[in-house]
């Protein structure tokens with residue numbers, strides 16, 4: 202009897218622990234047709250369903266904040282490898298798809314020697330990437346720009362600095378500050394959801 | 396004949412004079428450069444630059460130390476690795492929005508340090524002319540109003556510890 206009460210108590214504790222991250226937004230019922238860095242068609246979030254996902258939102262012309270967030274994804278990936286946690290996928294989605302073609306994204310990852318075995322870079326039609334970031338609660342509006350002598354122009358976005366944790370049912374469970382994320386915190390959250 | 400000889404002598408003397416003048420000029424020049432260097436109290440430390448692919452952008456970070464009694468102003472930055480080089484600042488907008496803007500005439504007060512760091516000031520390399528690969532380095536020059544040109548080298552990596 203005492204054992205049974207203990208087990209009940211323990212399972213309640215465990216369940217409440219797992220449920221402590223509220224659902225921020227649900228990607229479950231939606232489907233976005235995107236393209237990865239290898240120029241392959243990818244259905245998001247279908248291709249990562251059943252796994253936890255750590256996602257950030259970037260544009261590669263960003264030299265400061267986006268590489269910081271991306272480097273933080275790399276640090277999280279390394280920690281998970283060390284702790285032998287394998288059920289996590291990484292996604293970096295560009296909200297500047299007109300500049301960030303699959304080739305540009307592949308180069309962005311390649312020059313940083315990122316491990317793409319469980320990390321996908323996504324781009325696609327602007328209308329689709331806009332829909333994804335809107336659903337994710339991420340804002341990206343053109344701020345400054347640079348005009349070159351020959352008239353070429355590149356844009357710098359004012360954007361939400363964000364990393365998100367998505368559960369196995371494609372529900373966003375937590376927002377983190379992309380450039381200043383506490384790695385221990387997200388590792389703990391991953392363990393709680395895993 | 397006499398005239399010719401005297402002409403030759405004066406030609407030799409002339410050459411010696413020119414040579415002496417040249418030596419004095421060069422020495423003076425070196426000396427003045429040295430004093431200029433001694434007067435320069437601005438140094439650049441811990442410079443690093445993010446890895447990035449050709450035709451994309453990157454940022455250089457470092458610490459400027461002004462040991463002198465006067466403030467100085469950073470007028471511009473030059474580097475041959477990018478089509479355009481600008482001084483930028485990352486800024487917060489609202490709760491978690493981040494933006495970036497150009498900064499002109501950055502003041503470095505007397506006896507102070509100014510850190511270029513992620514999320515703050517950076518030297519923006521726009522449209523890289525080559526790949527910046529981790530472990531290699533990039534040359535750049537800060538151009539100050541008083542101190543003049545301060546060349547430095549930045550190591551390519553993901554943080555200054557690299």
Ligand SMILES: [Cu+2]
Nearest residue numbers: 264483495519
């Ligand atoms: Cu910048």
